[in-house]
Amino acid sequence: MADQTETGLPPNWEVRHSQSKNLPYYFNSAEKVSRWEPPAGTDTEKLKNYMAVYHSNKGLAAGTGEDRQPGKIRAAHLLVKHRDSRRPSSWRENQITRSKEEAHAIIEAHERRIKSGEVSLGQLALTESDCSSARKQGDLGYFGRGDMQKEFEDAAFALKAGEISGIVDTASGLHLIERLE
Numbered sequence: 001m002a003d004q005t006e007t008g009l010p011p012n013w014e015v016r017h018s019q020s021k022n023l024p025y026y027f028n029s030a031e032k033v034s035r036w037e038p039p040a041g042t043d044t045e046k047l048k049n050y051m052a053v054y055h056s057n058k059g060l061a062a063g064t065g066e067d068r069q070p071g072k073i074r075a076a077h078l079l080v081k082h083r084d085s086r087r088p089s090s091w092r093e094n095q096i097t098r099s100k101e102e103a104h105a106i107i108e109a110h111e112r113r114i115k116s117g118e119v120s121l122g123q124l125a126l127t128e129s130d131c132s133s134a135r136k137q138g139d140l141g142y143f144g145r146g147d148m149q150k151e152f153e154d155a156a157f158a159l160k161a162g163e164i165s166g167i168v169d170t171a172s173g174l175h176l177i178e179r180l181e
Ligand SMILES: Cn1nc(-c2ccccc2)cc1C(=O)N[C@H](Cc1nc2ccccc2[nH]1)C(=O)O
Pocket: 023, 036, 037, 062, 077, 079, 087, 089, 130, 131, 132, 133, 134, 136, 139, 140, 141, 148, 149, 152, 170, 172
């Protein structure tokens, strides 16, 4: 098991893999608690590098190694967090202090550029998304009902393949969603 000098996680925390969701999660072996997002005090730069190797070793490029199952869809997203987000931190910025209004202006500009055809959502997500899926161009892989926050799920399932949502507001922040399959 990788130690915290490799993962950047605080003591007793480790990266584990959820077979059911085919996603990494974070487990504290001392407190026996788990969570989907890295805990406070994580060296996000080290974790970002560790997870890039983790995903390539697990062949977890979204859409590979996962079967297309009935009821599941595949989507990519670009997330702009704000200071009231559930976890106001990301690989881009250790402490996110922008207001929700500022985040809305930012994601509106992204939406205009994407919908004008100037740039794809995936390309823009690589550098601008506050989700750790940014390095996979925002590709979240396949998911079914009940896997994601409800507002996100409803917006994603309402899209046809290839369509891009409007601005979707969840506890994580403001999203643009592109349904891939
Ligand atoms: C749901 N999920 N999948 C990944 C992911 C997928 C593929 C490769 C790497 C990371 C990251 C996440 C995730 O929850 N990220 C959170 C932000 C976030 N919150 C979300 C809510 C709904 C959908 C996607 C979302 N992403 C974070 O980084 O703080």
